[in-house]
Amino acid sequence: MLRLFKVKTPLSLLMAAYFQCDAECFIKILRWITVISIRYNVIGNKSAKDQESTYNKIANDIMRDEIGMDGIARSLANIYPKDDEFQHDFVAKTMPSRQSSRKLLFSLRRIDQHLSVSNAEPSVDLTLEHVLPYNPGDQWQEAFGRENYESAIDRLGNMALLPPNRNPGQEPFEQKRRILEESGYCINGHIAGYREWNIDSLQEHQQWLATQAKTLWRADSLEK
Numbered sequence: 001m002l003r004l005f006k007v008k009t010p011l012s013l014l015m016a017a018y019f020q021c022d023a024e025c026f027i028k029i030l031r032w033i034t035v036i037s038i039r040y041n042v043i044g045n046k047s048a049k050d051q052e053s054t055y056n057k058i059a060n061d062i063m064r065d066e067i068g069m070d071g072i073a074r075s076l077a078n079i080y081p082k083d084d085e086f087q088h089d090f091v092a093k094t095m096p097s098r099q100s101s102r103k104l105l106f107s108l109r110r111i112d113q114h115l116s117v118s119n120a121e122p123s124v125d126l127t128l129e130h131v132l133p134y135n136p137g138d139q140w141q142e143a144f145g146r147e148n149y150e151s152a153i154d155r156l157g158n159m160a161l162l163p164p165n166r167n168p169g170q171e172p173f174e175q176k177r178r179i180l181e182e183s184g185y186c187i188n189g190h191i192a193g194y195r196e197w198n199i200d201s202l203q204e205h206q207q208w209l210a211t212q213a214k215t216l217w218r219a220d221s222l223e224k
Helices: 011-020 023-043 049-063 069-077 083-091 097-115 138-144 173-183 186-192 199-216
Strands: 127-130 159-162
Touching (some): 011 023, 011 049, 023 069, 023 083, 083 199, 097 127, 097 186, 097 199, 159 186
């Protein structure tokens, strides 16, 4: 995940933990860093300056054997976006799919897996489907408002998961709904529950996604 999203700031801490901590503690630290990276870097898109100094200080303290797991958790809590902040950032998140398709697929597949009753990982052979399509026709533009549709296309809430051979393209939402519902994916099923797809339903769906993401990428030890 860190490589996919090009998050390099925690490397000093991970190296120190790898050499100085036992396996259980290292795995816990790695989990904390993964959650922070999703909340702080990927969704929050915040400056890495404060984050880097925190990671480096913890790394130095670990190497000098001057900090335990409770101290590491307290220090990391300073750069951990809490639930309300993360959900706020997620609800407003836009991620251009043409530059970030692998990152979007990773995020949506993980959320869908989290929602699945069987916890089965979705197929890797999936593509992103824009519910509101690129280059939408007049019917789609009218549904979103001609002043809104361009800013809505790359919203996280406008993305679905489909196999490559099931791309409905420019079809009206009524037809897309059937394809999404038949796909069996949880995210698609939630989208298919709307009778219309417009800026209000997109926003509501993205709020729902934010709630799922908040539960999935959460570190209880850092919320205190």
